[in-house]
Amino acid sequence: MSGSLDDSRPIFLQIKERLADQIVNEQLKEHDQVPSTNKLVQFYRVNHLTVAKGVNQLVEEGILYKKRGVGMFVEKGARTKLIQQRKQAFQDAFIEPMIKEADMLGLSEQELVELIRQRRGGVDK
Template sequence: MSGFLEEDKPIYVQIREKIEDQIVDELLKEGEQAPSTNQLVSFYKINHATVSKGVNQLVEEGILFKKRGIGMFVADGAREKLIQKRKDAFLDNYVVGLVQEAKKLGISDQELFDLIKKCKSSKGE
């Protein structure tokens, strides 16, 4: 397996996430052709079925669409769908726990906002 991939996550999920990242980062724009399954197989040196599984999930979600005999393309609205999906995951994975812990510690909303601002400013944002 190629060094580009992580050991602790299914490969098809990583392939899917790499394509999603390219769309979110606007390296792949709506209407543009996505890398073919064969290109991904060749680049990552992995099984065709593994790549297909990740790509097909993106097709099922309407992120990519197939043009028979031509290839895969980024669907209209794909970037916004992905951003919304990631915002929802961010809420579930980070914000809910943060707010619950702040409540346990008696941290007020204003204190929490101040802590977030402080953290962002120390990271140069």
């Protein structure tokens, strides 16, 4: 995990996304303890409230849960929930606009699928 953050987006969102990435990538698994807000504050060198805002959003979304006096942990099913959220966001941000553009260009579904296959075949996975 890199401690560098950028100025392009709110810091609390970047911290939230990095924790979510660790869950999706299975670096953090169900019921694993996540780093404390104090550790995250030290690691990222940001305000405690900034870290807490990102972490609390994950709690509100049912991705993390708190054990009073012990810490925060990854909720059961968190990875599946995050993947579903990301699939929907991907569809909204990329698939829908791509289909609209393909329709404007008169591309058939087969042509669109072929373009995707060609592009994926040319990229190392």
